[in-house]
Amino acid sequence: xxxxxxxxxxxALLIAAVIGVLGLRDRSTRTGTVKLGMMLPATGxxxxxxxxxxxxxxxxxxxxxxxxxxxxxxIVRVDDESDPSKATANINKLLKRDNVQALIGxxxxxxxxxxxxxxxxxxxxxxxxxxxxxxxxGAMCAPNIFRSSFSNWQPGYAMGEVVAKRGHKNVVxxxxxxxxxxxxxxxxxxxxxxxxxxxxxxxxxxxxTVEFQALLTELAAIKPDAVYTFFAGAGAVKLVKDxxxxxxxxxxxxxxxxxxxxxxxxxxxxxxxxxxxxLHYADGLNTPRDNAFRSAYFxxxxxxxxxxxxxxxxxxxMLAVGLAAVxxxxxxxxxxxxxxxxxQIDSPRGSFVLSRSHNPVQDIYLxxxxxxxxxxxxxxxxALADPARGCPM
Ligand code: BEZ
Numbered sequence: 534x535x536x537x538x539x540x541x542x543x544x545a546l547l548i549a550a551v552i553g554v555l556g557l558r559d560r561s562t563r564t565g566t567v568k569l570g571m572m573l574p575a576t577g578x579x580x581x582x583x584x585x586x587x588x589x590x591x592x593x594x595x596x597x598x599x600x601x602x603x604x605x606x607x608i609v610r611v612d613d614e615s616d617p618s619k620a621t622a623n624i625n626k627l628l629k630r631d632n633v634q635a636l637i638g639x640x641x642x643x644x645x646x647x648x649x650x651x652x653x654x655x656x657x658x659x660x661x662x663x664x665x666x667x668x669x670x671g672a673m674c675a676p677n678i679f680r681s682s683f684s685n686w687q688p689g690y691a692m693g694e695v696v697a698k699r700g701h702k703n704v705v706x707x708x709x710x711x712x713x714x715x716x717x718x719x720x721x722x723x724x725x726x727x728x729x730x731x732x733x734x735x736x737x738x739x740x741x742t743v744e745f746q747a748l749l750t751e752l753a754a755i756k757p758d759a760v761y762t763f764f765a766g767a768g769a770v771k772l773v774k775d776x777x778x779x780x781x782x783x784x785x786x787x788x789x790x791x792x793x794x795x796x797x798x799x800x801x802x803x804x805x806x807x808x809x810x811x812l813h814y815a816d817g818l819n820t821p822r823d824n825a826f827r828s829a830y831f832x833x834x835x836x837x838x839x840x841x842x843x844x845x846x847x848x849x850x851m852l853a854v855g856l857a858a859v860x861x862x863x864x865x866x867x868x869x870x871x872x873x874x875x876x877q878i879d880s881p882r883g884s885f886v887l888s889r890s891h892n893p894v895q896d897i898y899l900x901x902x903x904x905x906x907x908x909x910x911x912x913x914x915x916a917l918a919d920p921a922r923g924c925p926m
Contacts, residue, residue: 565604565605565861566604566605566606566607567601567604567605567606567607567634567635567856567861567863568606568607568609568631568632568633568634569606569607569608569609569633569634569635569636569637569852570608570609570611570624570627570628570631570633570635570636570637570638571587571590571608571609571610571611571636571637571638572610572611572613572620572623572624572627572636572637572638572639572644572648573586573587573610573611573612573613573637573638573639573640573662574612574613574614574615574639574640574641575610575612575614576612576614577614577615577616577741578615578740578741578765578766578767578768579615579640579641579765579766579767580766581766581767581796581841582640582663582765582766582796582841583612583639583640583841585796585838585839585841585842585845586640586662586663586841586842586844586845586848587610587845588830588833588834588838588842588845589662589830589838589841589842589843589844589845589846589847589848589849590637590662590845590846590848590849591833591845592826592829592830592833592834592842592845592846593845593846593849593850593853594606594849595833596829597853601849601852601853601856602852602853602854602856602857602861603857603861604856604861609627609631609633611623611626611627613638613639613641613644615639615640615641615644615741616641616644617641617643617644617646617647620639620643620644620647620648621647621651624636624647624648624651628651628655628657633657634657634658634863635657635658635659635660635852635863636648636651636652636657636658636659636660637659637660637661637662637848637852638659638661638662638664639661639662639663639664640663640664640841641664641713642664642665642666642685642711642712642713642716643666643711643712644664645661645663645664645666645669646664646666646668646669646673646712648661649661649666649668649669649673649675649678650673652675652677652678653673653675653677653678656677656866657677658677658679658852658855658863658866658869659677659678659679660679660680660681660848660851660852661678661679661680661681661682661848662681662682662841662844662845662847662848663682663841663844664682664713665682665683665684665685665686665687665713665716665717666684666685666712666713666716667684667685667686667712667716667719667919667922668712668923669684669892670684670888670890670891670892670919670921670924671684671890671919671920671921671922671923671924672922672923672924674890674891674921674924674925674926675926676866676867676870676926677866677869677870678891679851679873679887679891680891680892680893681844681845681847681848681850681851681878681893682813682844682893683812683813683892683893683895684716684892684919685712685713685716685717685719685720685763685790686716686717686719686720686723686919686920687720687813687895687897687914687917687919688717688720688790688791688792688810688811688812688813688897689716689717689718689719689720689721689722689723689724689761689763689790690720690721690723690724690914690917691720691724691811691897691899691913691914691917692721692724692761692788692789692790692810692811692913693720693721693722693723693724693725693726693727693728693730693761694724694725694728694913694914695788695809695811695899695913696721696725696730696759696761696788697724697725697728697729697730698728699759701730701758701759701786702729702730702731702758703730703731703733703757703758704725704730704731704732704733704757704758704759704760704761705732705733705734705735705736705752705755705757705759705760705761706718706721706722706732706734706735706736706760706761706762707736707737707748707752707760707761707762707772708735708736708737708762708763708764709737709738709739709740709741709742709763709764709768710737710738710739710740711739711740713763713765714737714740714763717763717790718732718735718761718763721761725761732761733755733757734751734755734757736748736751736752740768741767741768743767743768743771743772745771745772745775745776746775746779749775749776749779749781750779752781752785753779753781753784753785756785757785758785758786759785759786759787759788760785760786760787760788761788761789762787762788762789762790762793763789763790763792763793764789764792764793765792765793765795766792766796766797769789769792769793769794769797769801770797770800770801772793773787773793773794773797773801773804773805773808774801774802774804776804777803777804778804782804786809787808788808788809788810789808789810790810790811790812791810791811791812791813791814791815791840791898791900791907792812792840793808793810794808794810794900794902794907795810795812795814795839795840795841795907796839796840796841798902798904798905798906798907799905805902806902806903806904807901807902807903808901808902809899809900809901809910810899810900810902810907811897811898811899811900811913811914812840812897812898812900812907813840813882813893813895813896813897813898814839814840814843814881814882814898815898815900815907815908815909816837816900816906816907816908816909817906817908817909818881818882818883818898818909820881820883822879822880822881822883822884823881823882826838826843826846826881827881830842837905838881840882843880843881843882846880846881847878847880847881847882850878850879850880851873851876851878854872854873854876854878855869855870855872855873856869857872858871858872859872870891873887873891874887874889874891878893882895882896883895883896888918888919888921889921889924889926890919890921890924890926892918892919892921894916894917894918895916895917896912896914896915896916896917897912897913897914897917898911898912898913899911899912899913
C-alpha cells in the first residue's frame with residue numbers, strides 16, 4: 534500500500550513538473566491555438582463601431598488562412614455595451630472564466646481604461662483597437678499595452694491648428710462629458726490657444742445622451758466664430774442633423790474630430806455635406822495598400838470600410854507581429870513588446886510606427902465631407918506623436 538502511495542505521489546510530481554516546464558499554467562500557447570478575448574460593443578450608441586472593428590480584424594484573419602502569424606486563433610467575444618460599470622465583470626469573464634491569453638478592446642475610453650488596469654495587474658497583452666483615452670498610452674502605459682488607433686489628443690490637436698489657420702478667434706466646444714470628449718477638447722484647446730485663439734465656452738452633456746436642443750440654443754446666443762466637437766456613432770448622426778435643422782450650419786462653422794462623420798454619412802445625409810474634420814484615415818487616399826484593403830473589405834462585407842475597420846485590421850496585424858516574434862508563446866512579454874516597438878505597421882491609413890508608449894505615430898488628415906465620403910484634402914499634421922504625458926517608459 535505504502536509503495537503504491539509513493540508511486541502515485543512521484544507520478545503527480547512528475548506531471549506537475551512537466552506542466553511547469555511547458556508553461557501551461559500561464560496560459561501560453563502550446564497547442565498551436567491562441568485564445569483571444571475580444572471586448573467590443575455589439576449594442577448601444579457605439580454598436581456599429583464595434584462591428585466595423587470586428588470586421589476589419591476578421592478580414593486580416595481571412596487573408597491569412599484564419600491564422601495570426603501561422604497560429605490558429607480562437608476568439609471569445611463579449612458585448613461590453615460601452616458601459617464602464619460592466620467592464621470589470623466582462624473582463625473577468627474573459628480572463629478567469631475563458632482563460633484568454635490576450636485581450637482586444639474596446640471602443641469607449643472608460644471601458645478601455647478598466648481593461649488597461651486589468652491588463653497591467655495580470656500582465657496580459659492588451660491591444661486597444663479604438664478607445665482614445667490618453668492615459669492608456671500615457672500615465673497607464675505598460676510594456677504589455679498597445680494601441681492600433683489614436684489618442685484622443687491627436688485629432689483634437691491637429692484640428693486646433695487648422696481652425697486657428699482658418700482665422701477663427703473665438704470657439705465654443707461641444708462634446709459628451711467623459712474622457713474622450715474632455716481629452717479631444719483638451720488637444721484642440723492646446724493647439725488653438727497656442728496659436729492665439731480662445732475657447733470661450735465648453736458645452737457638454739452626459740454620455741450617451743443626445744438632447745442637444747438647449748445647448749444649440751445657448752450656442753446660437755453666444756455666436757462664436759466656430760464650434761469644435763467630439764461625437765461618434767449614433768450621437769454624431771443626431772448632432773449633425775440637429776445642428777443643420779436648428780439653422781446653424783450655414784451660420785457657425787462646425788469642425789470636429791473625424792469620428793463626427795466616419796461611418797455615419799449614409800445616416801447624416803446632406804446635413805453633413807462640406808463638414809471639415811481631422812482623423813488618421815480618410816477616403817480617397819488612393820494608395821495601392823489602401824485600395825487593396827478597400828476592395829477586399831467591400832468584397833467581404835458589401836460596404837465601404839471606415840476608420841474603425843482599419844483599426845481592427847491593424848490590431849490583427851500588430852498581434853501577428855508580436856506572435857511571430859514569440860513563436861506563439863504569449864508569456865514572452867519582453868520579446869513581444871520589442872518586436873512591436875521596432876515594427877513598421879503596413880496600415881491602409883499609411884504605414885506607422887509605435888511611440889515609446891505604444892501609440893501610433895501617424896499622419897492626421899484633413900477631410901471634407903462630399904456626399905458619402907470623407908475626402909482627404911490635405912495633411913493637417915504630419916507624423917503626429919501623442920505627448921504620452923505621465924508615461925514612465
Ligand atoms: C472613445 O471613447 O475613446 C471613443 C469612442 C468613439 C470614437 C472615438 C473615441
